[in-house]
Amino acid sequence: MSNQSGKSFGHKPAIVSLVAALSCAGAGHALASRPTAVTNTGGADLSARIAALGERIEAIDPALVRDLPDLTNIAQWRNR
Amino acid sequence: MPACSGLDGVTPRLRLLVLQPTPFCNIDCSYCYLANRKNTARMTLDTLALASQRVFESGLLDRHLDVAWHAGEPLAVPLAWYEDAVALMEERRPSNLDLTHCFQTNGMLLDEAWARFLARSRSRIGLSIDGPADLHDTNRRTRAGHGTHARVMRAARLLQDYGLDFHVITVLTERALEDPDRLFDFYVRNGIREVGFNIEEIEGANGASSLARIGIEARFRQFIKRFFERAWQAPELIKVRELESTIGQLLSPEPVRDEQNRPFAVLSVSHDGKMSTFSPELLDARHPGYGAFALGHVATHSLSNIESSPQFQQICGEIRRGVEACERSCRYYRWCGGGAPINKLFETGAFDTSETMHCRLTRQIVLDEVLAGLEARTAPPQMTTAAVPTTPIDHNQYLR
Numbered sequence: 001m002s003n004q005s006g007k008s009f010g011h012k013p014a015i016v017s018l019v020a021a022l023s024c025a026g027a028g029h030a031l032a033s034r035p036t037a038v039t040n041t042g043g044a045d046l047s048a049r050i051a052a053l054g055e056r057i058e059a060i061d062p063a064l065v066r067d068l069p070d071l072t073n074i075a076q077w078r079n080r
Numbered sequence: 081m082p083a084c085s086g087l088d089g090v091t092p093r094l095r096l097l098v099l100q101p102t103p104f105c106n107i108d109c110s111y112c113y114l115a116n117r118k119n120t121a122r123m124t125l126d127t128l129a130l131a132s133q134r135v136f137e138s139g140l141l142d143r144h145l146d147v148a149w150h151a152g153e154p155l156a157v158p159l160a161w162y163e164d165a166v167a168l169m170e171e172r173r174p175s176n177l178d179l180t181h182c183f184q185t186n187g188m189l190l191d192e193a194w195a196r197f198l199a200r201s202r203s204r205i206g207l208s209i210d211g212p213a214d215l216h217d218t219n220r221r222t223r224a225g226h227g228t229h230a231r232v233m234r235a236a237r238l239l240q241d242y243g244l245d246f247h248v249i250t251v252l253t254e255r256a257l258e259d260p261d262r263l264f265d266f267y268v269r270n271g272i273r274e275v276g277f278n279i280e281e282i283e284g285a286n287g288a289s290s291l292a293r294i295g296i297e298a299r300f301r302q303f304i305k306r307f308f309e310r311a312w313q314a315p316e317l318i319k320v321r322e323l324e325s326t327i328g329q330l331l332s333p334e335p336v337r338d339e340q341n342r343p344f345a346v347l348s349v350s351h352d353g354k355m356s357t358f359s360p361e362l363l364d365a366r367h368p369g370y371g372a373f374a375l376g377h378v379a380t381h382s383l384s385n386i387e388s389s390p391q392f393q394q395i396c397g398e399i400r401r402g403v404e405a406c407e408r409s410c411r412y413y414r415w416c417g418g419g420a421p422i423n424k425l426f427e428t429g430a431f432d433t434s435e436t437m438h439c440r441l442t443r444q445i446v447l448d449e450v451l452a453g454l455e456a457r458t459a460p461p462q463m464t465t466a467a468v469p470t471t472p473i474d475h476n477q478y479l480r
Contacts, residue, residue: 017315022454023312026457053451056458057458060458073336074337075325077359079148079360080096
């Protein structure tokens, strides 16, 4: 697990997560509460879909992409 | 420089030190991969001192190192030993190196003294809980056949009473896929705020998995889809490791690297001083084609000695060819990094192969579902074609 926050005794921090950040950022765009929808991605290349997604998220809040933690591109061992 | 090199001196890369305080486990889970879990031997402080020396002198360190006490039940070794062990490592670490100790435990032996130690040492704590009692006790039993759920939940409440954050790792079996809502509600009602999903793997002493059956992948996909939907709708209640890490990887400008297939990103040391790298589970594994995977010993080998050994070169070369096979053949490679060697070995019989059940379930399906979920939530309204009705969720129920 990558979360290293809040290890001090007796201290319980708020959960900080990318999902929470996206929900918060998306709230102004009326996105976070939208029900799951089927997107029109028929046959689209995985790279193209992910690139388009990144652009949309960056447009919503550039900081979400700019301030990613350093270790997000490392697949970590599952029992940490 | 050897043909397959991890010690190129360019990038500090050792991020995880796995130390096996004992191979012993005080319970006997049905899906456990550890063949030696009845062995009550323990690591000595002399062995730990040598292991620390090998790591601290390696030149592979950045400013942070996770130390995972694993490959047996870590709390089966007396607390007094860890007091000395943590002090020893603290005393000998380079001044610019920060250590985080990590304990993933079944919780059976966790008491107030342990809680105070975990707080004092600022350790990262994980409990292994497979959900409600009927699910958990199906597989996580004592050697006498008794369930262990009540005791691990007591451990969870103790940590909560002490204000200690912890995560839960749940091993998904076929039966667990039946009701993602029930699993979600279990976590939330019990104040479990971080969860990671492992799967029942074909690995080591566990030669079969209920998830290898025909038709499971579609059910696994439905489980992930529904659980993520719940987590999306209540991010203040729970943080899901797979959701977080996949979003980060999708948004990262860099290709994903897998620390398990990069030499010396992980170093594992057994209770008796044997060293291995790549997947930590290799430390305790034997395979008909390879034998054991001990690549050296803390008393006689530096990490650079290991690198030049024929056994390391063979394994490293095969793992590298396996990663290259993934790169050539798999459209998920950019967001995976080439998969875990331990799963390739025990599912396909070799390291130089590509797709496994493990990667289909934990990488491909998870990425598919996270991507689809993000697309649905970020697309302009005109791009969506058909809203899928979702089951109404009253999250205020958890406050009542």
